[in-house]
Amino acid sequence: MKRTLVTLALVLAAPAAFAQSMEITRHGDRGGDLGSPDFFTGTAFVAPVFSPEMGDVSAGEVTFLPGARSAWHTHPAGQMLIVTSGTGWVQERGQEKQVMQAGDVVWCPPDVEHWHGATDTTSVTHYAVQQAVDGSAVNWGTKVTDEEFGG
Incomplete structure (x- = not known):
């Protein structure tokens, strides 16, 4: 009986022994870059929120200045x-x-073609959350024309 109680205590204590601590990444420490001109028109700033640490799910904070879009x-x-x-x-x-x-x-449902960004006069910031499938989370197409943007 004593051996069973010791084993049970070890089993119950094991998760705590291997537990990890929470981690806080401060907003200013995340960094970021201007969005690639291959995929964005205008000024868009992309800052990673988290990389695919959660089952291939990633997120980025994207700020579009007026007129900017994906x-x-x-x-x-x-x-x-x-x-x-x-x-x-x-x-x-x-x-x-x-x-x-x-x-x-x-x-935005899977495989539905879309774009998003600022208006012509206002900026916008959003978190974009997506999951990778076979190593890819996005398939880029053509740039949104000025006519499409303003139309």
């Missing part, structure tokens, strides 16, 4: 946009462009 693109597992400040536009291919504002959450 190219047309799709995501094999879809994408969630969480708008944290400002006002921007999002558009699915073949549909009307829609306004997105701070507090909005936009779901």
Whole structure:
């Protein structure tokens, strides 16, 4: 009986012995870069929030200055946009462009071609969360033309 209790105590204590501590990455420590001109028009700043540490899920904080936007693109597992400040536009291919504002959450289904960014006069910041499939989280298409953006 005593041996069973000792074994049970060790089994129950084991998770605590191997537990990891929480980690805080401060906003200013995350860094970031200007969005590639191959995939963005105008000034977009992309800061990683977390890399694929959570089962191939990654997230980035993207700030678009007025007139800036992504190219047309799709995501094999879809994408969630969480708008944290400002006002921007999002558009699915073949549909009307829609306004997105701070507090909005936009779901872009898998393989649906879309773009998102600022309006012509306002900036917007959002978190973009997506999952990689076979090592890829995004498939880039053509750049959004000025006519498509302003139309």
